Amino acid sequence: MKVNKQNKIEQEIIKKSNHLEYLKFEMIDDIWVVSLNDLAGYTIVKGYGETIIEAINDMHRGVI
DSSP states (O other): OHHHHHHHHHHHHHHTGGGOTTEEEEEETTEEEEEEEOTTSOEEEEEEESSHHHHHHHHHHHHO
């Protein structure tokens, strides 16, 4: 049940990623990479994970 809920959340993130204007989502070699970018488009911090949520959490750990 948890996996299905997580998949739904990740699908929503992908569908609405254009609304998250300072986050960039990429799939590189079967690993999700989420980058937080500044106004000029430069990467501030990146996060990596097997799922989008793991990558966002990893990126967040880099910020705090």
